[in-house]
Amino acid sequence: MPDSPNFFMREFSNEELSRLLADKVRELKASKSQVEDLNVKLQDTISRLEETQQELNLQKEQLQEQVRIKTQELLKAEKLTVIGEFSARISHDLRNPLSVISNICDIITHQYSKTDPKLATYVGKIKKSTKRIHNQINDILDFVRTVPLDKKTNSLKEIITRSVSESQIPKNIAINIPDNDHSIMCDGEKMQTVFANIIINSIQAMDEKGVISIEIIPHEKSVSVKFTDSGPGIPEDVLPKIFEPLFTTKPTGTGLGLSSCKNIVESHGGAISVRNDPTVFVVEIPKN
16 A cells, blocks of 8 residues: 555546535535525514514503503592582582572662662672682582583584673673684583683683684684683693693682583583683584
8 A cells, every 4th residue: 555645635627626616606605695694584683673672662651651641530530529529518508608698689789779889889799709609619510510411503603602791791801702603513501611711711811801802713524713812821830730620820719610611622522722822722623
């Protein structure tokens, strides 16, 4: 047996070398293609993981928002329970003496107002105060009572006109009623309560001196009633809280008037909003 270290080695022909090189190139290409496929799958997996993480973060935020809303609803429900119990206890007890006071004031006015003008002035102040208490009781009862809507076709202009005529409008307040009209399905009495409440709030905000302009603005599926007043505006820190139950900046207010308005409008499937510069309340109600 030859001792040469090249015994097991042989020379390859150019054709064999080319074939071997071609095979290796094909293997390398196949390996490269596999690596590229794996890299695409890896990138796709990373992308899906990132999307899943984003979805989880979004779901987390949504759950946190739901918890916040539910917490607010529970707090509101607790407040309403307290208000309901309170109003049920005192409404009857207060209405009776208020009726007596009002009737006596009418008798005094009828018998003595001509002979004693000062007495008439004092009696007028008593009647005004009793009416204020009566209105506050109504605010509470309207807020806590759940009464089904009596929806009929109503003229918005007629509701606005009634709201103005049945409210106590100071002599230095001018109210511009819209010329146009639109009919919608709504509970006329409840909507009148909403409009009257907004008008009264505007009058108080203007310190009983200024102009309130009311507009009816039809849209494709709804109608807006816009109340613009010439008052100084609502403080920016107060604006987000204005429709919250029990929130008020008035020393004699219940904090339920505008909150009741919001409940009434939303029960109609509508929305109420407010903005400044100038102060504008907008009540939007679906046509049907």
